[in-house]
Amino acid sequence: MPGKNWTTQKAALAERIDGGSRFAAGKRVQPGDLCAFFEAVLRPGDRVCLEGDNQKQADLLAQALAELNPTRVNDLHMVQSGIVLPEHLDMFEKGIAKRLDYSYSGPQSARIARMLFSGKIELGAVHTYLELFARYFIDLTPNVALIAAVSADRDGNLYTGPNTEDTPTVVEATSYKSGLVVAQVGEIVERVPRVDIPGDLVHFVVPAGKPFFVEPLFTRDPAAITETQILTAMLAIKGIYAPYRVRRLNHGIGFNTAAIELLLPTYGEKLGLRGQVCTHFALNPHPSLIPAIEAGWVEQIHSFGSEVGMEDYIAARSDVFFTGPDGSLRSNRAFCQTAGLYACDMFIGSTLQIDLAGNSSTVTTSRVAGFGGAPNMGSDPHGRRHPSAPWLQAGKEADDTTPPLLRRGRKLVVQIGESFGAKNEPLFVERLDALSLAEKLNLELAPVMVYADDVTHIVTEEGIANLLLCRDKNEHEQAIRGVAGYTEIGRQRDHKMVERLRARGVIQRPEDLGIDPLDADRNLLAARSMKDLMRASGGLYQPPSRFRNW
Amino acid sequence: MSQAATTTQRRVSWFEATARQRLAALLDPGSFTEFLGPAAREISPHLALFGLPAQFDDGIVIGQAKLGGHEVFAAAQEGRFMGGAFGEVHGAKLVGLLRAAKAASRDAVLLLDTGGVRLQEANAGELAISEIIRAIVDLRAEGNSVIGLIGGRAGCFGGGGIIAGCCTRLIVSEPGRISVSGPEVIETNRGVEEFDSQDRAFVWRTMGGKHRYLTGGADCFVDDDTTAFRAAAIETLAGRTPLTVSVLEAEQARLKARLKRFGAAKDGSEVWQALGVTNPASVPGMDTEEFLNATKAVRESADDAR
Amino acid sequence: MAIVGVVASGNLEALFERTDDESACRVEVSTAAHGFQPLWEAVLRDFVARGTGGLRISINDGGARPDMVALRLAQGLRLMQDPEA
Numbered sequence: 050m051p052g053k054n055w056t057t058q059k060a061a062l063a064e065r066i067d068g069g070s071r072f073a074a075g076k077r078v079q080p081g082d083l084c085a086f087f088e089a090v091l092r093p094g095d096r097v098c099l100e101g102d103n104q105k106q107a108d109l110l111a112q113a114l115a116e117l118n119p120t121r122v123n124d125l126h127m128v129q130s131g132i133v134l135p136e137h138l139d140m141f142e143k144g145i146a147k148r149l150d151y152s153y154s155g156p157q158s159a160r161i162a163r164m165l166f167s168g169k170i171e172l173g174a175v176h177t178y179l180e181l182f183a184r185y186f187i188d189l190t191p192n193v194a195l196i197a198a199v200s201a202d203r204d205g206n207l208y209t210g211p212n213t214e215d216t217p218t219v220v221e222a223t224s225y226k227s228g229l230v231v232a233q234v235g236e237i238v239e240r241v242p243r244v245d246i247p248g249d250l251v252h253f254v255v256p257a258g259k260p261f262f263v264e265p266l267f268t269r270d271p272a273a274i275t276e277t278q279i280l281t282a283m284l285a286i287k288g289i290y291a292p293y294r295v296r297r298l299n300h301g302i303g304f305n306t307a308a309i310e311l312l313l314p315t316y317g318e319k320l321g322l323r324g325q326v327c328t329h330f331a332l333n334p335h336p337s338l339i340p341a342i343e344a345g346w347v348e349q350i351h352s353f354g355s356e357v358g359m360e361d362y363i364a365a366r367s368d369v370f371f372t373g374p375d376g377s378l379r380s381n382r383a384f385c386q387t388a389g390l391y392a393c394d395m396f397i398g399s400t401l402q403i404d405l406a407g408n409s410s411t412v413t414t415s416r417v418a419g420f421g422g423a424p425n426m427g428s429d430p431h432g433r434r435h436p437s438a439p440w441l442q443a444g445k446e447a448d449d450t451t452p453p454l455l456r457r458g459r460k461l462v463v464q465i466g467e468s469f470g471a472k473n474e475p476l477f478v479e480r481l482d483a484l485s486l487a488e489k490l491n492l493e494l495a496p497v498m499v500y501a502d503d504v505t506h507i508v509t510e511e512g513i514a515n516l517l518l519c520r521d522k523n524e525h526e527q528a529i530r531g532v533a534g535y536t537e538i539g540r541q542r543d544h545k546m547v548e549r550l551r552a553r554g555v556i557q558r559p560e561d562l563g564i565d566p567l568d569a570d571r572n573l574l575a576a577r578s579m580k581d582l583m584r585a586s587g588g589l590y591q592p593p594s595r596f597r598n599w
Numbered sequence: 600m601s602q603a604a605t606t607t608q609r610r611v612s613w614f615e616a617t618a619r620q621r622l623a624a625l626l627d628p629g630s631f632t633e634f635l636g637p638a639a640r641e642i643s644p645h646l647a648l649f650g651l652p653a654q655f656d657d658g659i660v661i662g663q664a665k666l667g668g669h670e671v672f673a674a675a676q677e678g679r680f681m682g683g684a685f686g687e688v689h690g691a692k693l694v695g696l697l698r699a700a701k702a703a704s705r706d707a708v709l710l711l712d713t714g715g716v717r718l719q720e721a722n723a724g725e726l727a728i729s730e731i732i733r734a735i736v737d738l739r740a741e742g743n744s745v746i747g748l749i750g751g752r753a754g755c756f757g758g759g760g761i762i763a764g765c766c767t768r769l770i771v772s773e774p775g776r777i778s779v780s781g782p783e784v785i786e787t788n789r790g791v792e793e794f795d796s797q798d799r800a801f802v803w804r805t806m807g808g809k810h811r812y813l814t815g816g817a818d819c820f821v822d823d824d825t826t827a828f829r830a831a832a833i834e835t836l837a838g839r840t841p842l843t844v845s846v847l848e849a850e851q852a853r854l855k856a857r858l859k860r861f862g863a864a865k866d867g868s869e870v871w872q873a874l875g876v877t878n879p880a881s882v883p884g885m886d887t888e889e890f891l892n893a894t895k896a897v898r899e900s901a902d903d904a905r
Numbered sequence: 906m907a908i909v910g911v912v913a914s915g916n917l918e919a920l921f922e923r924t925d926d927e928s929a930c931r932v933e934v935s936t937a938a939h940g941f942q943p944l945w946e947a948v949l950r951d952f953v954a955r956g957t958g959g960l961r962i963s964i965n966d967g968g969a970r971p972d973m974v975a976l977r978l979a980q981g982l983r984l985m986q987d988p989e990a
Contacts, residue, residue, distance in 0.1 A: 469970040510972045535971035594800035598774045654912040679913040
């Protein structure tokens with residue numbers, strides 16, 4: 050095309066940098082000038098990534114963005130991992146932003162649902178983290194990225210510290226496609242401890258005067274673990290970890306998986322499983338894993354993000370964690386999600402609702418919590434080609450007719466929980482609330498966390514259902530009913546069929562595994578309090594104040 | 600009679616144990632005879648009016664037992680039922696126990712775990728607190744000891760905090776808290792700038808076990824372990840401190856001095872600093888032995904005042 | 906006699922006492938949570954099927970979930986059979 054200008058994006062970037070420079074000294078923008086600065090660099094309709102996920106937040110930039118005048122900056126298309134801070138939604142209330150593509154919205158799940166119903170937000174889609182990152186490079190590339198780092202030097206080199214998380218991915222997608230990158234930093238230093246983001250890719254830096262916000266999302270107080278959760282953890286360890294010899298895995302957040310982590314050095318040790326299971330994790334630095342790490346169970350952990358209070362412990366255990374030359378953790382959400390997808394043989398996690406087919410969802414009619422990483426962790430990757438014993442065994446159980454050399458293995462995708470959850474809500478339902486929500490919002494897809502065809506096992510206090518061994522739809526349904534406890538779904542089981550499934554090992558009761566529910570005692574936990582965890586770490590783990598009773 | 604139970608050899612956490620488990624671990628094995636046990640079904644006459652479930656022992660277990668061979672009367676509050684709060688029956692059981700102790704001339708051991716008076720039966724609860732205080736004073740005036748043990752999840756608040764102040768000796772563990780007004784009450788009345796009840800580390804620095812021990816508000820600091828509580832209780836029972844006018848005067852003088860010395864402090868750690876604790880910031884992280892070694896020379900002793 | 910559990914949110918206490926009638930197990934449930942009668946019946950039916958004649962069981966419920974109810978009942982039964990347990 051003769052005469053076509055092929056560098057309009059570079060020109061637009063230059064204009065943004067020129068505009069922004071009027072409010073900057075070099076790359077430095079003072080927090081007080083942020084409104085004027087944003088008005089100079091943002092254009093109506095821009096695609097903006099405001100960094101924030103379930104852990105770290107570019108909180109100062111979010112506050113400034115939400116205070117803009119909507120007649121000057123409006124109709125932004127937000128493409129970001131998390132809708133977590135109130136300001137993330139204030140922007141939509143005010144009309145500064147209009148369209149949204151995101152992944153996770155834990156604390157704002159009720160408000161985002163109300164705003165979706167009232168039409169304040171034009172929803173693109175709810176993604177998994179990895180999926181949204183992928184789209185940053187294809188059709189959701191940001192024009193402007195607003196990110197958060199621990200410190201910067203004069204040239205804009207950034208140290209993102211233990212909570213690096215999404216930053217490299219966001220910067221890569223934005224800066225190399227002629228987008229503008231603005232970083233809030235806790236402080237400006239002479240020399241950063243390590244260069245996580247090269248200064249060439251960063252156009253402006255805002256000294257916030259305080260660290261960016263981080264939520265200690267992955268901390269579970271062992272004091273709150275119930276006997277039933279201990280029982281389900283015992284079932285999972287003896288009935289799944291042991292027979293499949295699962296060494297490479299991811300744990301979802303929750304008390305059930307925290308119970309498993311705390312049972313490894315006690316119950317797992319008694320079963321002789323050290324070195325046989327749980328040696329490699331794609332996992333955030335869960336404080337509840339400290340006793341197992343200290344007891345020599347874990348060889349290696351790669352992390353999506355860090356966890357508040359775990360910094361010193363991680364730095365002192367660099368044989369286990371990924372750390373930089375400065376000693377602190379290097380996390381990376383995109384790489385860790387990829388690791389969880391392709392290099393792990395099992396995902397185990399909890400959910401809010403499971404239907405009769407085995408679909409699960411954390412969405413209720415009044416809360417849109419989003420997905421985060423769970424659907425990615427909890428899915429069978431069809432692109433996987435390397436064999437491993439658990440993967441091959443699961444594949445064989447699912448399909449005993451295809452010749453072994455042509456048979457796909459299967460990732461173990463385990464849903465664990467008590468048959469009744471908080472407020473006596475049943476875990477098992479006839480129909481997911483996600484469907485009603487999709488109808489109400491006219492969505493083309495219901496927000497399903499883990500699809501039925503990916504789930505291999507369901508564990509409740511009543512037992513384990515191995516769905517791989519089910520040979521037809523009816524068996525599959527009765528296997529689910531057979532571990533659904535006293536929920537409606539459970540009480541409507543076909544008792545004879547469930548007994549036949551039990552005889553075949555499709556359903557395993559605690560007694561089938563030699564577990565007495567009365568042995569599910571809190572004394573089995575390797576740590577029963579936050580203080581125990583701190584002690585187990587040799588004082589290196591410093592729990593945040595909200596988790597202390599000392 | 601023990602609750603379905605801990606079978607392993609591990610430390611039994613006082614904080615985690617129920618009232619009945621604490622008594623079973625504290626007292627000489629098999630020596631406990633319960634008065635008005637659950638089978639008597641002496642439940643609260645008020646809770647049903649509010650649609651609230653009752654507990655057969657109304658949240659307090661009382662009885663007679665031996666502790667280190669020593670005959671005692673013992674009471675244990677269940678901090679998980681209604682926050683261990685004093686209701687009519689709950690309070691009356693403790694009053695009766697203390698009076699029985701006086702009649703039999705026995706020492707009393709109180710396993711306190713309470714948020715104070717039960718709102719649904721506040722009048723009866725407040726009356727009970729007064730009667731309990733009177734009964735403790737009467738029992739002590741006869742030369743008997745009343746030992747308070749505090750380390751449960753409800754802490755020891757409201758009227759419970761006043762009762763604790765009337766005891767001969769207090770044994771406390773790190774998770775135990777002692778105060779009259781609780782964190783939320785202080786924040787509601789004085790504002791979050793004065794007291795942030797969400798800042799749990801701060802709550803423990805100002806009313807937790809270590810702070811109370813350091814300021815002489817508790818006499819003995821032990822691990823969160825039933826065995827440690829038992830050992831400390833046996834040792835404490837061996838001492839005698841009759842309640843006399845001079846004891847009360849000494850207590851008054853001590854409190855006056857404390858107010859003068861620490862009145863301007865905004866945080867427990869400032870008090871520890873003023874006491875002369877080296878590196879006050881490290882106090883919360885210390886284990887029991889380290890803490891006792893680091894502070895025994897500087898802590899403010901109650902000097903038998905209380 | 907045996908007693909297990911505490912009346913707290915999501916928990917319950919169950920008092921087990923012996924009676925002379927070996928052919929019957931009498932269970933009284935006192936709960937402030939309404940609408941769960943079929944659930945209680947289902948849990949108790951399974952429990953008494955394990956052979957609980959000669960027992961009177963009195964429950965004060967703090968809104969316990971069925972798995973907790975079943976666990977407390979099993980704990981109480983074990984204590985009645987073996988008080989040292």
